[in-house]
Amino acid sequence: MASAIREGKTGLIFFPAFDWAISPTHPEREERLLYTRDQIFEEGLMDLPQIEEYKPRLAESKDIARTHFCVPDVESQVTEAHLIAAGSTLTLADAWERGEIRNGFALVRPPGHHSMRVVHGNRGFCNINNIAILVEYLRSRYGHKRLAVIDTDVHHGDGTQEIFWHDPDVLCISFHQDGHTLYPGSGFVNEIGGPQALARTLNIPLPPGTTDEGIHYVLDNLILPVLKDFQPELILNSAGQDNHYTDPLANMRFSANGYAQLNEKLAPDICVLEGGYAVESALPYVNTGIIQAMAGLDYSHVREPDYVPGSFVQSDAMWREIKKTVEQVNEAWAEREEMVQMALEGLGDFYRRKKRIFYDTDMINESQEESVRLCPDCPGYMTISSSAQRGHGILNNAFCVSIPRGACSSCREDASEEYEEHLENRRIGYVYLQDKDRDRFKFCNNMTRTQKGY
């Protein structure tokens, strides 16, 4: 919303990590942004007066700890490539805050939107969640409160959803190919957030084969009106490019032009690249289109070599399904306040849930028990008890405590007590205290009895 009235250039950070891969033949490999580099450099986009290229910096361990509980610690979960990708979003945030840019695009890898609050390893090609790290940075550094994350990747943004599940001030909207047919198998209409934040998480599962028209229907009839209601201070786009009709890992029929138009309408303040693995047939064109749309340039000349306008048509059944989904989600949005009220009435002092998380890349099984205090005076502190096992390897147990921004003194005391109580408990390997209110983070390795802080 904000960018409609902002002036200035579009900030671009291009960090293709040409020397980083998950494995040599993995989709997330060195070659992924090579042709994108060729295309955007050949177009001379960086020379245009509407665009300013920035150099990325490394995110600090503290920036990661503000969002994640990395087991055993930040340093063992991230490589330099992750820090640069996350740092790129922070560099753009700084430029945005200084008023140097009207909007910014972190065209970086590795991606992040499948990373959840607790990190035991890589899942869905992601170790740390770049856009969530950006959200926490915007809040702690610049005091922003209401932010919206729109996940336009073909896969459900389950990591981002999980991180902001209980937060009524971060609106997370994800549209994606139906979880019955695609990784990570979640993101259904009934996933709408924790009891205090119902309908601040919205999921729009779409049938395989959804076209430009279908996605723009969702945008026009659901996402844009909800954003207008919510009035976020910044709109962030978790900009995956795998809805493209040539993507090898998914089955949608979105075009480069469709992506460009989406970004023109959505007018995100900061875009962060997520997935997209059609390295030759989609990425060069989609990225060119997104950059042009953000910079207010004409994107009508961007066209994939094999694209024939009008060749993708949705069946009536698909249309019915999409419209029904949009209607359902709109209803949830409209009733959000009542739903929260009702949910809280039926609960006691704590809300608890158990969940299992599978890390496909690293073959890790994690089980968690999450607890949030339903505090009348503040957002309430949270604890997560997590145990994870890689294959048949060792079991890693962690106990994580999070103090929210604006915590009341009673939540602060109780949270600190929970942390202290779990120290010295040799059945739990690692204990964490994430104090978002004071921007301080510490953890203890119970086996070696060493403490560390950021």
Add this chain to the structure above:
Amino acid sequence: MLVGIDVGGTTTNAVLVDGDRVDKTAYVPTDHDDLLRCLLEALDELIRGVDVSKIERVVLSTTLITNMIAERKTDPVALVLIPGPGTNPRDYNLGEAIILDGAMDFRGKEIDRLNEPQIEEAAASIEKSGISRVAVVGKFCQRNPSHEESVSQILARALPNSKIELGHRVSGHLNFPRRAATTMLTLATKESYADFAAAISRALEGRRINAPVYILKADGGTLPLEGSLKMPVETIFSGPAASIMGVMALTPPGQTSVVVDIGGTTTDLALILSGRPLLSSKGARVDSMLTHVRAFAIKSVAIGGDSAVDVDDGCLAVGPERRGPPLCLGGSSPTPTDALRVLGKSSVGDLEKAKEAMAGVAGKMGCSIEKAAGMVVDLVVEKIASEIDEMFLEWEQEPAYRIWEIMKKEKLQAQNVVGVGGGSVALAPLVAARMGATSIVPEHAPVANAIGAAVARPTITLNLHIDTERGEYVAAEDGIMGQVNDRQMSLTQAEQLARRLLTERAERLGIGEYAAEAEVTRSEVFNMIRGWSTVGKLLDVRMEIPAGLLPSWRCS
């Protein structure tokens, strides 16, 4: 003996270098309406009484092309673009252009065919316009030049009297709009440049100088006059390049220096990092056009010895305006030159007049004349020093696309501040002191540019792109395409191929003896994976002979 001549903005300098010694210097004022005459006058003065048969090499650095472009005296060119999908060509600052169908992709694969009747139509409209020079530039044609070549053939048949230049021959780098601009400028200056070169050759012949003649390029390298006819735009900005090469020649090798050239209204800054002049990361901006011309990174700051000094509401300001010469040199308003004279840091101009200039400033500032002069000089020094800091910062902040590039980027600090040009003698030592660096004002500073021209060695850049899945390699600027049979070609093999191609180019240009100096400056390889298996490799090698000095020159 080596001859170096630099036709600069105000004077034309010439030097005669013998081994590691400057034997003789000469200079004449530059007449912008007749550059050839000044060049020859300086030469004649230089070689008076010299045995011309001992001259081994003559290097010229000239503002001819720079002036032609600045004064818009270039020849008209018709631009024909094959832009394919992507940016609307109207978003580029390229002026009128004829747009053709047809497209190549980043791999050099044809994704859209040419439309022959449309090309015929283009020829007809060019003929109607009366323009006889045509630049044909296609997006990604450096990866596959066949479209440019086909268009050129059709246009040549239809327009037999036209000169046609193709984008891929001008630059093999990525960046289509820059390639288009560079191709246009090449055509627009080629004929005048050829006339100039012919006149030079005749004149030297008349003086019985049979030594080979070279021209200095913006990247500090020399090129035989004959070879430079194909790429006249490369000679743009050779003046600053000559100064920087001169500083390299006159300072200890391997050090980090700032070159400060303080003139009347502007100060030019350049960096030599660990003995290597810093090239601008992208090509040079020529007038309002962005090009692919490799040039040293030069920063022009609007401050100099003649900048006007003003006091506004107790606040001192220097420049960017010039209101005539300094008061001590017969002008009417106070300048930094007057301040330096008052402080005894220079002996230029009339002391009483200088005091009068500073008295005016002192009156408004409510301080002594000396204090006022000191404040003026401090302000100038601070401005220049902070621009230098900024330049180092910009270099550090240049985008990088690999982890190691971001992790390893070292911090450099200036070891030396080297003053060249008339205005630098007094100010450069003060800038050095402010930056905690050593001040060097070389013995031959006023003719550093001509020395730079005299002792610079040739430069060459070769760009080789190999696609082993397609089984092809292309060295665009040479118009060479070839076959690669080994899908698993290694980077070492690619570098060997690059060296062979570079050596062949050097021999064609008549500078074969320098080919051994070539080094790989960029080298990358990507495995192409389709599905889960490797189908080929993409290799990119850039090999160059970088800017350097002739071996015969040793820094004394």
